Amino acid sequence: MSALSVRHLLGIKEIQASDIDLIFSTANTFKEVINRPIKKTPSLRDTTIANLFFENSTRTKLSFELAEKRLSADVINFAASSSSVSKGETLTDTVNNILAMKVDMVVMRHPYAGAAKFLSRQVKATIINAGDGAHEHPTQALLDAFSIHEKLGSIKGCNIAIIGDILHSRVALSNIFCLQKLGANVMVCGPPTLLPKYINELGVRVETNLKKALEWCDVANMLRIQLERQDIKYFPSLREYIMLYGLNMPMLESLKKEILIMHPGPINRGVEITSEVADSHQSIILNQVENGVAVRMAVMYLLAGAKQ
Amino acid sequence: METQLQLLNTQGFKHTIRRLCYELIENHNTFENSIIIGLQPRGVYLSSRIVKELKEITGLSNLVNGKLDTTFYRDDFRRRSNPLIPNQTEIDFIIEDKKVILIDDVLYTGRTIRAGLDAMQAFGRPKKVELLVLIDRRYSRHLPIQPDYVGRVVDTITSDSIKVKWDEIDGQDEVLMFTDNVEKI
Incomplete structure (x- = not known):
């Protein structure tokens, strides 16, 4: 080729x-x-x-x-x-x-x-x-997959969870296509209101519990809440979203294995991901940018x- | 009909590389300020063979060598139906003020060497650049480029082709020439 x-x-x-x-x-x-x-x-x-x-x-x-x-x-x-x-x-x-x-x-x-x-x-x-x-x-999905490939050596068979506002995310859709083409298992996780209705038709796992998603995955790609695209309220309050879907250090440490943390940016620190997690050694956010x-x-x- | 001629057999191949090494030693002595760079993709086989042989002959263990890819500097970019696919460059040193020995398997039009000279600029300004090739296809140059060390000189026309085979990838060392023009040889 x-x-x-x-x-x-x-x-x-x-x-x-x-x-x-x-x-x-x-x-x-x-x-x-x-x-x-x-x-x-x-x-x-x-x-x-x-x-x-x-x-x-x-x-x-x-x-x-x-x-x-x-x-x-x-x-x-x-x-x-x-x-x-x-x-x-x-x-x-x-x-x-x-x-x-x-x-x-x-x-x-x-x-x-x-x-x-x-x-x-x-x-x-x-x-x-x-x-x-x-x-x-597409280029975001390619650089995400390239970064995973670089860190883990191969994407085939990897469990990758995309977490957050899936409904409004173009990164999520491109990532699903890209990772599946490379042989990964993909899961989407978020509040039911932020998951597209027929997303499972794409062959992805669907999860609404953050902890379960994190326990399953090798890589967690955290997405931002795209408030600018949300015409109606999709969850009761930002505080509730943070409590249920925000990734913090205690949760990361409670997992049995070290997972890679990714974020396509821009990060809303303290919302989908805390500063500690974003700056931790498991985070490859800046590698993604490079x-x-x-x-x-x-x-x-x-x-x-x-x-x- | 195309005829295949053997320009160098395994034995001749070995002798030629050894001779080229002695020529290098003659000019570079301890290789203190010298750097060996093989051009990707196939010049790299020759450069690693030369480095191995030089180490055996001289006992020097600190020969600095690298691999240089010229793809991004080639002048036929966007002139072919498929894009040129690059190879890895492995140069983890600066060539500023060093004597560089550039190595390729076959010297034909000289365009690859021209691209190599440009690609090298990214790693500093060398004091001197020399060119070593296993096969020099004489009278085929498009650019004023000449080698300093030559394994074997052959006179060819455009329709001829040369294939340098390496034990590492092709199973044996030899140089073959394919030509329609047998009388010339």
Whole structure:
């Protein structure tokens, strides 16, 4: 396998396990590159990449931008809040105008599910989905799986629990697809109101008791409560959520084995995870961030690498 | 019809590597300021063989050596239907002010070496760079690059191909040439 089976990265659902393996092996070489004194390679020096963020982002945007710069690409940034979108321009028009400036690749985050797929049908450039509504966030899932792979050696057969607001999370869906493709057993855990109704159809275990989920898993991926996407109240109070679903040190220590703790960020310290846990030796949150740059470099390198 | 010719048999292979080692010793003496770098993927087999042999001959145990991947620096990126798949670079030292011996199995157009010279820049400014190759395909260069140490020189045309086989992966050491043009040899 020497090329990705897709031309765009729209979601993990569309790619194959062999694509993920190729991205991981390429990311490994980029990880070595970003730990050198000179962290840059000239691979994408003739490529222009537009980062279109129609929704707020810190980590993902910085990570993509850094990955693009490390690959020597020319980068243009676009934030919806300061653009003509607020003047009523459509998504296709906005992007076509940007592409008229000879852009080869578009990294897009959008509040609506399916926006990246829609765009890939409308425009000629390569599209990378950096999060579309509550649908998918493929590069996050890839970097999560890459980080687990790096720590545990293999993902096949691992028990991985995704805990928190599953209903509004694009990270959860992409993680489920990615981890299952790599042979892991996946569980989702959260209050029943924050679990999608037919989530078990995806072949995941469903648990509402945090303690039971933690006892089962080798890796716990803690998700944030996405208050900005919640139109109604899904649980009585934040205090009650913390008591039932917040991960703290006593609970972690009460487990019979050491599990890995992950979080895609941003963390709400003291809500889904306490500071002690987030900063403990079991936490690989900062490794995830470092791996994010290498994985995104690999994705862009592989997508841009073939002759168009 | 394509004909297969053996350029080096196992015995010749061994002698050639040993001879290259003596040439290196002649110029680098104790290898105090010298660094050996094999180019990924197949130059690495030659560099590890050279390092092993040098250790046997000289008794030196502290030979500094690494592996360099040139993929990200190649000039044919985005010019092929599939992306170029990189290999691991293993250089955990700085080459600033060192004499670098760059090693590859076959020197053909010189483009890989050009990429290697660029890739090396990330690890410092070497005092000098020398090139050692097992096979030099003469008269095929696209760039003004010449080797300092050569195992065997062959005259080839573009349609010919050379295969260096290694005991480690191919079961035996030998160098083969495939050509349509037998009269030339």
